Amino acid sequence: MKYGAYLFDLNGTVIDDMHFHGRAWKKILSELGADLTYDEVVLQMYGKNAELLERVFGAGHFSDAEVEKISIDKEKAYQEAYRPEMKLIDGLGAFLEKAHQAGIKMAIGSAAIPFNIDFILDNLNIRKYFDVIVSADDVDKSKPHPQTFTKAADILGVEYSKCLVFEDAPKGIEAAANAGMDAVAITTLHPEEDFFRYSNIITFIANYSELELL
Structure with missing residues (x-):
């Protein structure tokens, strides 16, 4: 893989x-x-x-x-x-479980504060899938600086080139590119044309329903 x-x-x-x-x-x-x-x-x-x-x-x-x-x-x-209204994006629950069963390491790399991260992970009972959580409080420089993702990769012990980033924002995709990481762009807020300048995107998805492990 x-x-x-x-x-x-x-x-x-x-x-x-x-x-x-x-x-x-x-x-x-x-x-x-x-x-x-x-x-x-x-x-x-x-x-x-x-x-x-x-x-x-x-x-x-x-x-x-x-x-x-x-x-x-x-x-x-x-x-x-x-x-x-809180719920996972369609298909993500099954995708996380599949990745977990396959032994893929997973992390959250977010500019959110822990107050919001805990709100989501605990209410949706998905904390168990993530070995590492990097929040706004854990970095000096925010996206598009790569620190959020490189710190997560360093703690996981995975080479940057072997990390795949899932992002909905152009600045997040840019942060992945700056880290030397491929990315999947989720079009929940931004349409595909907002990401035209980034060459590290391997696919666009509206949700995870038909996404296979990559």
Whole structure:
């Protein structure tokens, strides 16, 4: 088998929840005075929450304590809205079990904070599939920097070229490319044309229903 490890982003890749994040961010940013359309908000939704706020408002606009409060308020709003709709992307449960039975190592590599990662993994009872979890708190540099994925691979003990990344965001695909890793692009939020510049994508999927082990 070509790949010894599967590295999964979380939001938009394990669950189809990015529209809930978008609506939560749109409301928060509007309340803070940012005049952005929903589509403009979506373009800013990568990396850590603090980095998003800095991109929108500029460096130093908020204190560290204010950033922390804004971040938690946003995540609580997202969780409240998404909880009744929470489910794995179609076919992923069977795909994870198949990969687990085949002995493929798996990790989560996400820009989400542990508060959100725990919310998903524990409510959906899928923590058992992931040997390693790399969150926003575990890296100095966010995607498209490769650190999220290279750190996961290093802990798993798998060569970068033998890791396959599952991502829904162009910046995540770029992070995989920067790590020397192939990727599967999930089109939950972004259409295929948004990924045109990346040559490391081996396939596009809308869900995991017909995806075989790679």
